[in-house]
Amino acid sequence: MTLDMQQFKADFxxxxxxxxxxRILELLxxxxxxxxxxxxxxxxxxxxVSQQLTVLRTKNIVTGTKDGNRVIYSLRDPMIIDLLTVARHIFNNHLVDTISMLDKINE
Structure with a gap:
């Protein structure tokens, strides 16, 4: 993996x-x-909210489209949904492991 790719991932x-x-990404x-x-x-x-949307726009994670005097935001890449789902699964796995460990301690 190149240093450029590692830097992109770190920034992302x-x-x-x-x-x-x-939370904004989950809503979008x-x-x-x-x-x-x-x-x-x-x-x-x-x-x-505007401050956080600016960060997400700057990193090309969301896009904003003018609709009259409003800006409508959307995910730039729908794979963000998959990433959020994977993160939830990882969290759940950690939670299950922690609960199992606590159960063993309390036995």
Missing amino acids: FKALAHPLRI AEGDKSVNEIQSLVGSEGSA
Whole structure:
């Protein structure tokens, strides 16, 4: 693997390394949404959502399309949905392992 590819991966995962960004991606996995819709669904103020959308746009993870005076956001690559699903499976596996370990300690 080339250094360029490693750097791309590191930058990509840094862009995902924020809970609000992950939540935004999960919402966009359900379908395209405007900033107002995203703000409403995450229950966060506009500046926080806009700031995180800017990071995701800069890293080409989401795209924004003008629709009148609104911007509609969408996932640039639908494989992001697969990545989020894999991350959930990894989390669940860790959780199962932790629960098993705790069960053994409590026996």
